[in-house]
Amino acid sequence: MKYRFIRVKEFDAFMNMALDEVILERVIQEKALPTIRFFTWKPSSVSIGNFQGAEQEVNVDVCRKEGISIVRRITGGGSVYHDNKGEITYSVIAPEEFFSKDIVKSYEEICTWIIRGLEKLGVKAVFKPINDVHVQGRKISGSAQTRRKGVLLQHGTILYDADNERIALLLKGRTDKYNEKLTRSVKKRITCVKEHCNATKEELISALEESFSKGKEIVISDYEEEELREAQTLASEKYSKNEWNYKR
Amino acid sequence: MILEHKKKIEGGKFARIRIVVSDDSLESVRITGDFFLYPEGALEKIEGSLKGSRIPFNEDEAEKRILGVLKEEDAELVGITPKDLAEMIGECLK
Numbered sequence: 001m002k003y004r005f006i007r008v009k010e011f012d013a014f015m016n017m018a019l020d021e022v023i024l025e026r027v028i029q030e031k032a033l034p035t036i037r038f039f040t041w042k043p044s045s046v047s048i049g050n051f052q053g054a055e056q057e058v059n060v061d062v063c064r065k066e067g068i069s070i071v072r073r074i075t076g077g078g079s080v081y082h083d084n085k086g087e088i089t090y091s092v093i094a095p096e097e098f099f100s101k102d103i104v105k106s107y108e109e110i111c112t113w114i115i116r117g118l119e120k121l122g123v124k125a126v127f128k129p130i131n132d133v134h135v136q137g138r139k140i141s142g143s144a145q146t147r148r149k150g151v152l153l154q155h156g157t158i159l160y161d162a163d164n165e166r167i168a169l170l171l172k173g174r175t176d177k178y179n180e181k182l183t184r185s186v187k188k189r190i191t192c193v194k195e196h197c198n199a200t201k202e203e204l205i206s207a208l209e210e211s212f213s214k215g216k217e218i219v220i221s222d223y224e225e226e227e228l229r230e231a232q233t234l235a236s237e238k239y240s241k242n243e244w245n246y247k248r
Numbered sequence: 249m250i251l252e253h254k255k256k257i258e259g260g261k262f263a264r265i266r267i268v269v270s271d272d273s274l275e276s277v278r279i280t281g282d283f284f285l286y287p288e289g290a291l292e293k294i295e296g297s298l299k300g301s302r303i304p305f306n307e308d309e310a311e312k313r314i315l316g317v318l319k320e321e322d323a324e325l326v327g328i329t330p331k332d333l334a335e336m337i338g339e340c341l342k
Contacts (some may be wrong), residue, residue: 052289053280056264074328076284078262103284103326130260130284130327146286147324248280 001034001098002217008038008088008205009223013045013071014239016089018231019223020155022075023093026227028149031221034094036212038205041082041089044067045047046170049077049144054246055144057172068170072245074156077131077144080157081167086192088205090114090212091155096147107143110154114141115156121199131156138191158208159192160201253342263342265336274301277337283327290323298337305341310334 008072010017016039026032048057050073057079063070079113082089111127118125118140123143124151126136133141143156167190183207191245193204240246254264261279267274277298285291297313314330317323 049282051279051281051283051285051291053264056280059341076282076286076288076289078282103324145284146288148287 001094001194001217002219003077003213003220004033004035004092004121004222005213005218006037006223006229008040008208010040010042010084011084012043012235013041013047013069014235015231016041016045016166017047017071017073017121017239017246018234019175019227020093020153022227022234023051023091024151024153024232027093027095028151028170029224032224032227034098035091036093036209037090037091039091040084040087041069042084043067043069044084045071045082047071047073050074051076051248052079053248054173056157059172065072066170067186070245071239072247075144075146075153075155077142079171081140081170082157082186083161083163083166085201086161087159088201088208089155089157090208091153093151093153094151096152099152102127105144106152107145107154109157111143111169112157113212113214116209116214117204117208118193121193121197121204122233123193123196132177133158135191139189140191140193140218143223157188159202160204161194162192164190184220249297250290250331253336253339255332257328257332260329260332261326262283263336265332265333265340267337267340268271269307269341271305272303274299274303274337275304277301279333281328285323286327287321288325293317294333301337303341305338307334307338309332310337324335 046047092166108127115125125135143157145154166184252266256262261283268276268277277295311330311334
C-alpha cells in the first residue's frame with residue numbers, strides 16, 4: 001500500500017475541511033496517491049458533524065466573541081473543539097479496499113494506528129466502538145468517516161492538552177446551559193495525552209507519524225499547488241459560507 | 249404545531265427529530281444528530297420520504313420508507329437504525 005504522507009501543517013478551519021474534500025476527489029480521480037495528512041487549526045475552531053444542528057451544538061455567540069471559527073464537516077459524527085495548541089488532527093484518504101468493508105472494523109483499523117502511536121509514549125489506549133479511542137474509560141480521540149465513489153475518508157482528532165472549561169463553554173452537549181457541572185462532566189468523559197505522560201506535542205506527533213506509516217510504502221510530500229488552489233476556492237465557496245455551516 | 253424528540257441510542261449515536269404537524273399529516277421532518285450516513289445527501293431524501301405521512305402515524309410504514317431510500321441511494325446508516333428513527337417520530341406525536 002503506497003501512501004503520500006503530508007507532515008503536520010497549520011490551516012484555518014475552512015481550508016482544512018476543503019483540503020480533505022479536494023484530496024478525496026483527487027484520490028477518486030487517481031490524480032493523487034492515497035494520502036495521510038496531519039494538521040492543526042488556526043485560529044482554534046469548532047467542527048460539527050454533517051448532520052448536526054449548528055445552533056443546537058455550539059454556543060455560536062461565544063465562538064464569535066472569542067474568534068473561534070465554526071465549520072461543518074462532510075463526515076457525520078459529533079462536535080469537536082480543535083484547540084490550536086491542544087490537539088492534532090489526522091486524515092486518511094484511501095481506496096475503500098485498503099480497509100474492511102465493515103464500517104466499525106474499518107474505524108478500528110485506523111484507530112489502531114492511533115493506539116499504537118500512544119503506546120509508544122507509554123499510554124495504554126483501547127478502541128471504543130463506534131469511532132473513539134479511550135484511555136482509562138475516557139475519550140482521548142474521536143474519528144469520523146465517509147466513503148465516496150470507492151474512496152474512504154477518515155479524519156479524527158487526538159487530544160494533547162484538553163481545556164475542559166473551554167470545551168464546556170463552546171459546545172452545548174445535550175444541555176443548553178453552561179455551568180461548572182458541565183465542565184466536570186467534560187472532565188469525566190474526556191482525557192488528553194498530557195494527563196498520562198510527559199511527552200511534548202512534538203513527541204506525540206512523531207509517535208503518530210511513525211505508527212501511521214508502519215507497514216506502508218510512504219512518499220513524504222507536500223500539498224500540490226493545484227490542490228491548494230482548488231481547496232482555497234472550495235474554502236471560500238463552501239466551507240466558509242453560512243449556507244453550508246448553518247444548513248441544519 | 250412543532251414537536252421534538254431526542255434520544256441517545258443505546259450503543260449508538262444521538263439524534264433529535266423535529267416535526268411540523270398539520271391536522272392529519274407531517275408537514276416536515278428534520279433529523280439532526282451525530283450518527284453517520286453516506287452518501288450524505290440521503291438524509292434530505294429520508295426527510296422528504298417522511299413528509300406527508302398520515303396521522304395516526306404508522307411507524308412500520310415510516311421504517312419501510314426509510315429502508316427504501318437507503319436501498320435506492322445505496323446508503324449506509326451507522327449509529328441509529330431506520331426503526332429507531334420511525335419510533336422517535338412516533339414519540340414526538342405522543
